Amino acid sequence: MSNDNLPSYTNPETVVLHSGYRSDPVTGAVAVPIYQTTSYQFNDTQHAENLFALKELGNIYTRIMNPTCDVLEKRVAAMDGGVGALALSSGQAASTFAIQNIAQAGDNVVSSTDLYGGTWNLFANTLKTAGIEVRFVDPADPEAFRRASDDKTQAYYAESLPNPKLQAFPIAEVAAIGEDLGIPLIVDNTACPVICRPFDHGAHIIVYSSTKYIGGHGTSIGGVLVDSGTFDWEKHQDRFPLLSEPDPSYHGAVWIEAVKPLGPIAYILKARVTLLRDLGSCMSPFNAFLFLQGLESLPLRMERHCENAAKVADYLTGREGITKVIYPSFFEGEERRRANTYMTGGLGALVGFELTGGRDAGRRFIDSLKMIYHVANIGDARTLAIHPATTTHSQLSVEEQAATGVNENYVRLSIGIEHIDDIIADLDQALTAAM
Ligand code: PLP
Numbered sequence: 030m031s032n033d034n035l036p037s038y039t040n041p042e043t044v045v046l047h048s049g050y051r052s053d054p055v056t057g058a059v060a061v062p063i064y065q066t067t068s069y070q071f072n073d074t075q076h077a078e079n080l081f082a083l084k085e086l087g088n089i090y091t092r093i094m095n096p097t098c099d100v101l102e103k104r105v106a107a108m109d110g111g112v113g114a115l116a117l118s119s120g121q122a123a124s125t126f127a128i129q130n131i132a133q134a135g136d137n138v139v140s141s142t143d144l145y146g147g148t149w150n151l152f153a154n155t156l157k158t159a160g161i162e163v164r165f166v167d168p169a170d171p172e173a174f175r176r177a178s179d180d181k182t183q184a185y186y187a188e189s190l191p192n193p194k195l196q197a198f199p200i201a202e203v204a205a206i207g208e209d210l211g212i213p214l215i216v217d218n219t220a221c222p223v224i225c226r227p228f229d230h231g232a233h234i235i236v237y238s239s240t241k242y243i244g245g246h247g248t249s250i251g252g253v254l255v256d257s258g259t260f261d262w263e264k265h266q267d268r269f270p271l272l273s274e275p276d277p278s279y280h281g282a283v284w285i286e287a288v289k290p291l292g293p294i295a296y297i298l299k300a301r302v303t304l305l306r307d308l309g310s311c312m313s314p315f316n317a318f319l320f321l322q323g324l325e326s327l328p329l330r331m332e333r334h335c336e337n338a339a340k341v342a343d344y345l346t347g348r349e350g351i352t353k354v355i356y357p358s359f360f361e362g363e364e365r366r367r368a369n370t371y372m373t374g375g376l377g378a379l380v381g382f383e384l385t386g387g388r389d390a391g392r393r394f395i396d397s398l399k400m401i402y403h404v405a406n407i408g409d410a411r412t413l414a415i416h417p418a419t420t421t422h423s424q425l426s427v428e429e430q431a432a433t434g435v436n437e438n439y440v441r442l443s444i445g446i447e448h449i450d451d452i453i454a455d456l457d458q459a460l461t462a463a464m
Pocket of ligand 1: 119120121122145147148188217219220237238239240250251252406407
């Protein structure tokens with residue numbers, strides 16, 4: 030069977046193993062080869078001309094496309110039910126591209142306040158210097174997105190499972206407001222791949238830091254941008270001049286017209302052939318290979334991550350010295366409904382807790398851990414712990430920290446796939462030492 034016209038699968042467990050690639054056409058190799066090359070021999074001058082003119086899609090130069098990255102892109106897109114994806118050098122590059130692909134100076138984006146600290150900085154500072162205003166709203170009230178919108182709003186942005194609050198984002202509610210006003214919803218699904226499927230609830234674009242669960246083994250930094258193909262750019266073309274007006278950087282191409290024969294891929298193709306071309310934040314083929322290894326076991330790992338996290342949350346509840354445990358199973362009312370609606374494959378593997386002893390107890394707890402790693406990361410197969418107020422969120426003001434749900438008592442755990450007894454034993458001895 031060739032790599033063209035492969036059967037299409039919908040179950041994530043099968044998609045991550047079989048979509049987009051069957052075997053190497055020359056050697057028959059079953060593992061996706063690492064195409065460690067910068068460039069690609071053209072068949073002839075006509076072929077080269079067609080590729081540059083986008084009359085044909087194919088390999089030109091690894092900054093813009095690479096066959097190893099291509100399989101990863103196809104598998105992640107298929108996993109989420111999207112029409113295309115773009116592999117990038119980091120999750121930060123993916124969130125930046127997601128916005129810059131449609132927004133320019135003078136435009137604005139309405140974002141949830143509940144964001145990873147790095148994204149908050151990007152939005153509050155770096156995008157601001159580029160003339161793009163990000164308006165932050167509380168996701169507890171989906172209508173706040175509508176109220177903050179105007180005719181320059183290019184996107185809504187949110188994380189499906191933001192930490193530290195761990196309150197699932199109201200994807201369908203905000204996507205519906207976006208459909209109403211002609212504004213796409215971009216969802217960072219880094220913290221809950223497979224278990225949350227944002228496109229099924231109406232989101233239009235997904236951002237991943239593949240550094241986390243997709244890679245799963247803490248080896249590589251990477252990001253993936255996924256296009257659902259469901260946003261009607263043509264209908265709302267007045268709002269999106271970057272897609273609907275001639276692009277001077279590409280011989281005046283009008284993206285919603287130029288790629289129509291290829292399917293609803295205007296957004297993702299433009300991101301590749303303009304932003305990736307110009308900014309150069311490409312994923313290396315070697316890292317794409319490692320992400321493909323991680324992706325193969327992602328659905329299986331997520332099951333164990335979630336199972337272990339639920340057990341840790343139960344263990345921490347009622348443990349002496351802990352005032353609060355943050356895990357979606359403990360939420361009530363609307364927060365619980367949202368968790369149940371959007372996190373259909375499990376409630377995630379992030380668990381937060383607050384210690385009575387504040388900053389000093391937090392430090393003693395972290396310094397006493399023996400198996401659990403103290404690192405600035407989530408989504409590793411190993412269990413990880415961190416004190417956000419003094420690390421990941423330290424560049425934010427105290428008020429900004431509070432808005433994202435961080436205080437100095439708070440410790441974040443990213444629960445791994447070790448045996449649950451060993452995770453709990455390490456937590457238990459470190460908590461005893463911290464008291
Ligand atoms: N989005 C979320 C939710 C994250 O947790 C992170 C990193 O921690 C990022 C994006 C940024 O990803 P990266 O570190 O791969 O640039």
